[in-house]
Amino acid sequence: MINDIKADADKRMQKSLEALHTAFNKIRTGRAHPAILDSVMVNYYGQETPLKQVAGITVEDNRTLAVSPWEKNLVPTIEKAIMSSDLGLNPATSGDVIRVPMPMLTEETRREMVKQAKNDAEQGRVAIRSARRDANSMIKELLKEKEITEDDERRGEDEIQKLTDRYIAEVDKALKAKEEDLMSV
Template sequence: MINEIKQDAEQRMKKSLEALAAAFNKIRTGRAHPAILDSVMVNYYGQETPLRQVANVNVEDNRTLSVAPWEKNLIGAVEKAIMMSDLGLNPSSNGEIIRVPMPMLTEETRKEMVKQAKADAEHGRVSIRNARRDANNDLKELQKEKEISEDDQRRGEDEIQKLTDRYIAEVEKMLKAKEEDLMEV
């Protein structure tokens, strides 16, 4: 019973880390990386489709991505989708391949992106703490219904706290790495 609660809490904490990683991927650094375009949705025959499902995204050089749609008639739609995304990118097409240059980041832009990364990390921490709170409430409920002893409840809460500490430390490690990446010139 306690193990199930602990496993559920751990799964929720893992999902929080995955969501944080996805949020960090959307924050672009000065370097080109295909994951930057993961959030771009293309209108593919009236259906909003992830860019990766309609085109190949490759790194051409440190500062340029190349996007090769699988169908030529999609070039305009892909280009428009990249422009309309909130990534601040300006793609250019030669009729077959779309090149997406990564603009240089100014000091001010870098600081804004670090702020965004810190906000995303805080959301991750809050989400992890919410998982801890829910697990602790479940344990209290079990103890109240006399399904587990008070000692078992305390032991379970201690285990969940250790889990929480581990995942919060992981968030901090991810944030530190992202900050260093953003502030690197």
């Protein structure tokens, strides 16, 4: 039973870490990365569709993304969708390819993005601690129902704490890497 609780907590903590990585991908750095456009939705025959499902997104150089729509008639729609997204990007169309240059980041913008990254990391830590709290309460419930001994309870809580510490360390490591990425010119 404790192993089931531990496995469930592990799965929840892993999902929290994945959510953090997704949030970090949305924070744009000075370099071009296709994940920056993941949140852009395009009106495709009356249906809001993710950009990556209607076009190929490649990194042309360090500071430019190239978006190649599968259908030529989508070029103006995709360009408009990128412009209206809250990413602050200005695409330029040349024929069938839409080029999206990444603007240079100012020092102030970098600091704001680091602040956002720290906020996202803290939300990840809170989610991980929440999974720990839920797992520990389930273990206490098993003890109360006399399905496990006090030694089993202590052992289970220690294992959950080790799991929590491991995931918190992963969050800290990801935050440090993102900060270094944002602050490098």
